[in-house]
Structures are given as C-alpha cells and as structure tokens.
Amino acid sequence: MAQAPVLEVQDLRTYFFTRTGVVKAVDGVSFSLLPGETLGIVGESGSGKSMTALSIMGLVPKPAGKTVGGKVLLEGEDLLQKSANEMQHIRGRKICMILQDPMTSLNPVYTVGNQLIETLRMRDEGLGRGLKERAVELLSKVKIASPENRMGNYPHQMSGGMRQRVVGAIAMAGSPKVLIADEATTSLDATIQYQYLMLLKEIQKETGLSIIFITHDFGIVAKMCDRVAVMYAGKMVELAPVRDLFNKPSHPYTEALMRSVPNVDEEVDKLYAIEGQPPALDKLPPGCPFAPRCPYAFERCLHEYPTPVTVGEGHYAHCWKLV
C-alpha cells in the first residue's frame, strides 16, 4: 500500500453558529482515500456524515455553517484554501457527488440530454460538435437502454432507478477522481438498488475511481466498501478495514449498532436495542458523546474525549475501554 492517497482529510471541523449556541456538526474527522478504493461512512441521522461530505465539497450552508479547522487534501492540494471560483472548477472535474433523491437533483424543465450536454459544455470548453455523441455515450455507459431516444426525455418520464443513472452519468461527465455517494440508493427499490450498486462497481473497475459511500446501511458497507468509518455525534468513533469491522467491532457504539440490525441471513432470537437517543449536537456532553448510552461507560468517559487506540492494522477506535 505504498500508493499516495487521492484524498486526505485531516482533523476536519465544521461548526454551525446559531442563536442557541455552537453546533459541532463535524468535529475532528480524519481519513484518507486511496485511488480505486471505496470508503464507507456510516452513522445515524445527525451524526455528521453528510456534513463531512459537504465540507469536502466546500458546500457547507452559509452563513451559519463554517469549516473552522482541518485540511482537505485532494492530490496534495488543500481544498479549504481554494477560492469559490477555483472550487467551482474542481467540483465536477475532480470530485463529484450523487445525492439521495434524483427528482430534486435533476432540473424538471429541461430534458435529460440538455442537462448532460450542459454539464459537458461546462467541463470541456471548445468541444463544440462532439457533445451530443459524448452525452449518448455517457448514457449508454450507465446502461440506459436506447440512449438516443432517452436524450429527449424529461426527468418525470423516467423511473427512479433510471433518473439516478442519469445523475450518475452527469457525475461521470467530468471523469472525476473521487465520487461521493450520499445515500445514493436509499430511495430505490431493492432489486433496482442492487443493479445500481453493481453498476457503480463496474464503473469503478473501469476508471479506477475512488468512492465514498455515505450510508446508514451496513449491508451496503458489507457489499461495497474496502474500509469503513463509523460516525457518532460529529465524531469519527471507529475506522477499520471492512472485514475487521464486521469481525471485531471495537467501539461500543459500532458493536451495539451491529447487534441492533436485523439479519437476512440468519434468524435472530432477540435484537439488542440501544437505549435512549443520539444527543443534540448543541448540547454535547464534555466527554465521550456515546457515554450516556454506553453499557461500559465509567467515570473517565464522562469527562474526557478518548484518544484513538490502534486495535489492529489500520483499525482505530476512540474508546477509553480499549486503552
């Protein structure tokens, strides 16, 4: 693994400054992403996984939200130091994002072909005539049947799965290095979701793209990812190669979360239920945010946030129990 990472995130902090106080949506997140690698970021709603993605893209909602610290190194260049114009240039060419709901990410009053060509025109200035052929090529790459005819369709004339493919085609238009899929398959039906995941895997194999999957579904992680980061209340509590995480979940939150998910492959007698709810991010306890729900919590957990502990090769967890 001597490869240099495409993306390196160091101690990223994104806070929201509101009337009621500072909300620490992302609080010290660090990870790296190798070329062709798939990283999963799992967590519940409000854990900061989407905000991490938006911070990387430089799209944190302003003025309340602000990335106050850390570095986002894309091929060695810090994206947080770039101006808005420079970021505009980087988004779409080097780093792309697919969101959950394709109906809201596509423009309903333009045809699909129009939107694809628009993207291509923004990307490669000067490529005047070949645009239409390239757009058709992109549609066939995401396996849309009879792409020439589909170019004239509006988003509402397509099914959810097909729309999400179009979004994928638009994302691939700039041949990016990194693709962030934020709950990209959550709104799709099971068999369609599976098709889409397999398609992404195929594209990744062809192009050597690095993917970050943001999801709450351990199934997607098990099927797609090489490494996983688990987030809770804005903090990354565990980072591990995928097999290590499933075989030896080390942070009590990861362990509890895994035991509380029902299983298709075997019968479970009784699911473990984590008591209570995730904390409000503007009223975080001073120590470990999971301490109030943690069955192993002791005195130290309530006062001090744990330092990362190496559990195995490339496997870290933030927990005092492991020290």
Next chain:
Amino acid sequence: MSQNGAATEAVISVEKCQKYFPVSRGVVMRKTIGHVKAVDGISFKIKQGETYSLVGESGCGKTTTAKMILQVEKPTSGIIKFQGKDLAGFRSEEYREYRASVQAVFQDPWSSLNPRMRVGSIILEPLLTNQKLDKGEAKEKLESLLEEVGLHSFQGDYYPHEFSGGQRQRIAIARALSLQPKLIVLDEPVSALDVSIRAQIMNLLRDLQERYGVAYLLIAHNLATVRYMSHNVGVMYLGKIVEQAPTRELFNNPMHPYTKALISAALPSHPDIQREDIVLSGEIPSPLNPPSGCAFHPRCPFVMDRCSQELPMLKELKPDHEVSCHLY
C-alpha cells in the same frame, strides 16, 4: 405465541381480492381507457397472535391490500372475512366494531400525528369515540397505555413536535392499542426511523404481540425486518402473490425466481457472505399494461416459452409453501 386455544382461527382472511383503478382520458368526453390492476386476485389468512408480512417493491400492491383491509378502499371483487364473517354483509353496528378491532400504524410518524393535539388526546381519541369513559378512567387508561409503550405518564401533556421519531412511533402504537384491536396493520413502521431506534420499536411490537395476542399485517420492503418480525410471508409482484410460506421456510428455501432475486438483492450482513448473484435486468413493468402470462417473465432469468403465454397458478409444493411458477 397466542394466549388461548383460538390460535387456529383466522382473524382476517382475504379471498381472491382484486382492486382495479380505472384510468380515464379526456376532459369533456371522459372515458375509461383501461384499468390499473393494483391488486389482482390475492388470498391469504392471518391468524390470531401472528404476523403476516407482504413484501415487494413499490407498485406491487401491498399498500392497496392494506387499504382494503382498513376499508379505505373497497375491493373490486373478492371477499374479506373478519373472524369468519364477510365484511360486505356487515351492518353499521358490526362495521363500527370492525373498525375498532382493526387499527393501523403508518410509516411516517411526522405526518400521522396531528401537530395541534396533545399526545394524551391523540392516544385517547379512538377510545373516547367508541366508549363512554369518565375523566378518572380516561386518565388511568392513558397512563397505562403510555407506560405500555415505554413513555412517561407526564408526557401525555406534550405536543408531538416535542418527541423524536422513535417516540412518535411509540405514540402511534399506543393509539392503535387503545381499543385492544385484533389486528394492527403496520405499514413500513420502522423504515423512517434511525437504525438504532428501529430495534427498539421492533422489539416493542413483538413484546406487545406476545402480551395481547394481537395479529399484525406487516408491510415492508426490508427483508431483514420481515424475517425478524413475521411468522408468514407473502411475496408480491405486480398485484399478485407469487410465493407464500412460513418465514423460515421462505428464507431457507425460496422457490420463485423473483423471491430468489429479492433475497439476492438484500444486502449481506457480513462482507464474507457470498450469495447467488441474481441481478435482474430491467424495471418493474407498468401495472396498467402488465406483461402477458406470468408478469415476471420479461425479467426472469429462468424464463421459458410457456411463461409468456400461460398464467401460472399458485400451487402448494410443500405444506403451507405456495409458489406460482411454471418451473414447478
């Protein structure tokens, strides 16, 4: 799981139910140009104290089936029997009783609770419309219901927005329980909730079933949830049940190609699990114009000549395990 010996009696039985929605065209000269066959001749039974699940992708008719049981939609044809009696022949008094014995919990607890009512009134509303209670009795009843679903009694004075998603779903469950129903229709009860909260709600539902012997009709698309919650499962595709079996049998020995594909598409619980990889081509066809013969044949990996011409019938291949496929 049920409390008494009446476990063999079906609380509800659906026999060859169909629901067609007319599709019309034109403004002045409106005429019907076709029908969407949302539910096309399905039959199943739910016994006391048991959970029957309907699984399938969007548009397969599972929610329409639930609506027919809740009497929101009238079936186009077919019979729904409640404790052995045909619903169509009910008089208003019997209807009232039926409505009280069949309750529902919906997917989205943000839209299913009235934001202007206090939680206590929301929970007691069905009770007060059906029974005469004085203030003291009502208060007592409310407290026991809140406690039953794991909430504090003082929380009855709060408004829905003061609760989290999981707690709201508990409120919806308390309301459904208030009339001691025989059947609760659960339409995607946990899919809007966070992962760590889902287990709490599923365990609560199972505990309540054990205690009261209430039957559930569970509508879900997540197979893992279905496997954990149910006794019997029906797999629906384009308005028809294509396979029906006890849960364990269905997951260990799926027979219909669609069921196999669904199980294959259910994401694994561990990275080392390798499954038979069945990636279905294409999408679900429109129920307005379903394919001839077996509706699944255009996507089926095992398709034969016969499949596009002849409609397969549901056959019992093993005790309680029914499949409609020409392969068998």
